[in-house]
Amino acid sequence: MEQTIPDKKINIKGLVCPYTFVKAKLAIESMEVGQILEILLDYEEASRSIPKSMEDHGQKVLKVEKVSDTDWVLQIRKDKD
Template identity: 35%
Template sequence: MDARGKTVRLDLRGVKCPLNWARAKVRLERMARGEVLELTLDDPRGARDIPGAAEAEGYVVLESAARDGVFHLRIER
């Protein structure tokens, strides 16, 4: 649990863009304001496109990092 609220984790490894954003968006829409969605993905296109798509929808991207070919995003509802 972090200071902002509940953290929800979603592993999207193996899911290609744009389906990974569609799944993340569905999850974000079900969350309460202030909750954080932590995404793990291995699709470079999704890692590049999801932050912009999330911000366009009014979400806040807290973190975008890559480690060993795996991308980690934290998005606040």
């Protein structure tokens, strides 16, 4: 798979919904259209809900990957300001 270098990374391990999405959304808001946000998280539900909510908000989900027993990495491209 092609490797994408994110413009910003956040670690939201330890957070649960809705703060996972709140943090992810604030991070996306602070970025420019076209930039990529990488999110490291360990709350399983958020590995599904963040991509869904981001798509609802008009952003592009590039990657949802389980990287260990506990952690997921998401990559989101900001398509909409």
